[in-house]
Amino acid sequence: MNMNKKIKIAVIIGSLSENSYTLKAVNIVADEFGKSTATDIEIINPLNYSINFPGLQRNAEQVALLQSKVKEADGVLIATPEYHGSFSALIKLTIENLGYPSALCRKPVGLLGIASGSIGAIKSLEHLRSVCSHVGAIVLPGAVSIGEVEKYFDEEGHCLDESVEKRLRQIAHIMINFITAHIVSGMSLEDLARKKF
Numbered sequence: 669m670n671m672n673k674k675i676k677i678a679v680i681i682g683s684l685s686e687n688s689y690t691l692k693a694v695n696i697v698a699d700e701f702g703k704s705t706a707t708d709i710e711i712i713n714p715l716n717y718s719i720n721f722p723g724l725q726r727n728a729e730q731v732a733l734l735q736s737k738v739k740e741a742d743g744v745l746i747a748t749p750e751y752h753g754s755f756s757a758l759i760k761l762t763i764e765n766l767g768y769p770s771a772l773c774r775k776p777v778g779l780l781g782i783a784s785g786s787i788g789a790i791k792s793l794e795h796l797r798s799v800c801s802h803v804g805a806i807v808l809p810g811a812v813s814i815g816e817v818e819k820y821f822d823e824e825g826h827c828l829d830e831s832v833e834k835r836l837r838q839i840a841h842i843m844i845n846f847i848t849a850h851i852v853s854g855m856s857l858e859d860l861a862r863k864k865f
Contacts, residue, residue, distance in 0.1 A: 677701055755793075
């Protein structure tokens with residue numbers, strides 16, 4: 669990794685609520701990323717980009733801007749609440765707006781799921797892992813599912829459980845370690861393999 673190049677992380681948040689538990693969890697992960705001066709992080713609210721339903725061609729400039737932010741990132745964290753046994757419609761719509769080939773293609777992607785139920789966001793993360801893999805993302809190990817989320821955060825967003833907070837912060841380390849180990853001077857391993865010597 670070129671040590672003069674900052675690691676760019678894009679976090680896509682899949683909740684519409686202004687003070688959602690998903691955002692509270694993301695803020696803890698973002699705080700951990702922020703401890704490194706070698707990391708730039710941007711939290712992306714897809715609604716700020718006027719994304720389209722499939723088949724519609726409106727807001728092309730905004731959609732292109734969203735795609736460019738994801739393409740420019742060295743890694744992407746996708747954070748979703750679990751709704752009816754799957755990830756949020758906002759995340760699905762965002763993925764559908766990332767183009768074909770997808771801006772997630774060959775991109776390291778971490779997954780975070782939040783749920784009120786006791787089994788957590790296991791189903792939504794299984795579905796999301798499948799979709800991300802289908803579009804060519806490199807889905808990283810260590811996806812985090814937090815169940816009964818109301819128990820673990822106060823109104824200000826502080827985590828009330830040390831083990832849950834540790835799991836959230838670990839996402840940042842997994843992603844940074846992967847990018848550092850597998851991206852050399854901003855060139856992907858696939859690019860290196862295809863380079864003619």
